[in-house]
Amino acid sequence: MGTVFSFDIRDPCTPAIEAALAEAVAWLRHVDEVFSTYRPDSTISRLARGELLLAECCEEVREVLALCKSAVRVSGGWFSHLAGGTLDPSGLVKGWSVERASRILYEAGARNTCVNGGGDLQLRGEAAPGVPWRVGIAHPLRAGELCVVVTGRDLAVATSGCAERGAHILNPHQGVPARGHASLTVVGTGLTTTDAYATAAFAMGDMARDWLQSLDGYEGFAVTPDGGSWCTDGFPGVLPGALPGVLPRVLPGTRTGAQDP
Amino acid sequence: MRRAVLATASTSTLVVVLLALKPHHTTALADRAPVPVPAPSGTVPSGPSDPAAGPAAGNGTYTGDPVDTRYGTVQVSVTVGAGHLTGVKVLQAPSGDGHSRRVTAAAVPRLTQEALSAGSAHIDAVSGASYTSQGYIRSLQSALDRAGG
Numbered sequence: 001m002g003t004v005f006s007f008d009i010r011d012p013c014t015p016a017i018e019a020a021l022a023e024a025v026a027w028l029r030h031v032d033e034v035f036s037t038y039r040p041d042s043t044i045s046r047l048a049r050g051e052l053l054l055a056e057c058c059e060e061v062r063e064v065l066a067l068c069k070s071a072v073r074v075s076g077g078w079f080s081h082l083a084g085g086t087l088d089p090s091g092l093v094k095g096w097s098v099e100r101a102s103r104i105l106y107e108a109g110a111r112n113t114c115v116n117g118g119g120d121l122q123l124r125g126e127a128a129p130g131v132p133w134r135v136g137i138a139h140p141l142r143a144g145e146l147c148v149v150v151t152g153r154d155l156a157v158a159t160s161g162c163a164e165r166g167a168h169i170l171n172p173h174q175g176v177p178a179r180g181h182a183s184l185t186v187v188g189t190g191l192t193t194t195d196a197y198a199t200a201a202f203a204m205g206d207m208a209r210d211w212l213q214s215l216d217g218y219e220g221f222a223v224t225p226d227g228g229s230w231c232t233d234g235f236p237g238v239l240p241g242a243l244p245g246v247l248p249r250v251l252p253g254t255r256t257g258a259q260d261p
Numbered sequence: 262m263r264r265a266v267l268a269t270a271s272t273s274t275l276v277v278v279l280l281a282l283k284p285h286h287t288t289a290l291a292d293r294a295p296v297p298v299p300a301p302s303g304t305v306p307s308g309p310s311d312p313a314a315g316p317a318a319g320n321g322t323y324t325g326d327p328v329d330t331r332y333g334t335v336q337v338s339v340t341v342g343a344g345h346l347t348g349v350k351v352l353q354a355p356s357g358d359g360h361s362r363r364v365t366a367a368a369v370p371r372l373t374q375e376a377l378s379a380g381s382a383h384i385d386a387v388s389g390a391s392y393t394s395q396g397y398i399r400s401l402q403s404a405l406d407r408a409g410g
Contacts, residue, residue, distance in 0.1 A: 008385070008386065114385060114386050116386055119387065119388050119389050120388065121386055121388055123385075123386075127385045133385050133386070134384050134385050135384070135385060135386050135387070135388050136384040136386070136387045136388070137387075137388050137389050138387050138388065138389035139389075140389065146384070146387070149384065150388070157388045158388065159389035161389060183389055185388060185389065
C-alpha cells in the first residue's frame with residue numbers, strides 16, 4: 001500500500017499550471033526518494049543507519065529535521081520523529097511535501113487548489129467564486145459516513161485516526177498505541193504543522209482538547225471511541241445534515257488570501 | 262505522465278499519485294506513473310476544455326481489471342455520464358479473515374466516496390480516510406482507461 005496524493009485545481013488551465021502540476025508530481029517523487037523509511041537507499045534510511053552525516057544530507061533533510069524539532073517542542077514531546085529510538089520524520093514529511101506541492105501550483109498561478117495526501121489536505125482559495133471549500137471528515141466508526149463538514153478558504157485539514165489501518169500512532173512517552181480517540185482532526189493554515197499537531201494531539205489522548213484550545217491558529221475536532229465528539233471553540237465545522245442551509249462558521253484568520261511563508 | 266483518461270468540460274484536474282511514504286507500502290507502487298483521473302464537479306463553472314485532456318469519454322459502465330493484492334482480489338466498475346465519473350461499484354473485494362473484512366468494510370466506501378467526492382454538490386474532499394488501497398486504484402484506473410477509449 002502507498003499514500004495516494006491527488007490534486008484538484010479549480011482555476012482555468014494554463015501552460016504554466018500544467019507545467020507546475022508536473023513539477024509538483026516530480027516533487028512528491030523526489031520526497032519519496034529522499035524521505036521514505038521503507039526504501040533502504042533513501043537519504044533518511046542512510047542517515048538513520050549512520051552512513052551519512054546530517055551535514056552531508058541535502059538541505060531538505062535539514063529543513064525537515066528542524067521542523068520536526070519545532071513540532072516536538074510545541075507539542076511537549078507528543079510529536080516525535082524519534083519514537084522507538086529510530087529516526088522517522090514521516091509524521092511531518094507528508095504534510096510538508098503537500099504544502100510545498102500546493103505552493104508550486106500557487107506560484108504558477110493556480111490560486112484555487114486542493115492537494116490531498118492520504119486524506120490530509122492543503123486547500124487554497126475557494127472551491128468556486130464565492131464558494132468556500134467544503135471538506136467532509138470521514139466518520140471513524142461508521143464507514144462511508146461523514147461526522148462533520150469543515151468549511152473555509154485557505155486552510156489545511158489533517159485527521160489522525162486508527163479506523164482503517166489499526167492503531168499506528170504511538171504514545172511517544174510510553175511506546176504504546178494511543179487509544180484516547182477514534183479520530184482527531186486539526187484545522188490550520190499550513191499542512192506541515194497542522195498534520196504534525198494532529199498526530200501529537202491524537203497521541204495525547206485526553207489532554208488533546210486543552211492543548212489545541214491553547215494553540216493560536218489551530219482548531220480541533222475529535223470522535224471518541226464510544227462515538228461521542230468534541231471540538232474546540234472556533235472549529236469551522238457543521239454537521240453534514242446542516243448543509244447547505246446553515247451558514248458555517250469560518251475559522252478566524254483563514255481568510256487571508258495567499259499563505260505563502 | 263499519462264494522458265488524462267477522461268475529458269472534462271470543467272477545468273479542474275485531479276491527478277492521483279501513489280507513493281511509499283506510509284507503512285505497508287509495496288515498492289512497485291512508487292514506480293507507477295501518475296494516474297490522472299477526471300475531476301467531475303457540478304459546482305465548477307465550465308471553462309475552455311483542457312487541451313491536455315484525452316478524447317471525450319463515452320457514457321456507460323466500464324469494468325476494471327481484477328487486481329490481486331495481498332489481501333485478496335479487488336475489482337471495480339465505473340459509470341460515466343456526460344464525461345463525468347458518476348459511480349463506482351465494487352465487484353470484488355477481499356473478504357478473507359476478520360481483519361480483512363473490517364478493513365474492506367471501512368476502506369471501500371471511503372475510496373468510493375473519494376473517487377466521487379468532487380462530484381458531490383456539497384463536499385469537495387474527504388479528510389480522515391487513508392486511501393491506501395492499491396488494488397482499488399489500479400482496478401479503477403483500468404476501468405477509466407476503458408472509458409477513455
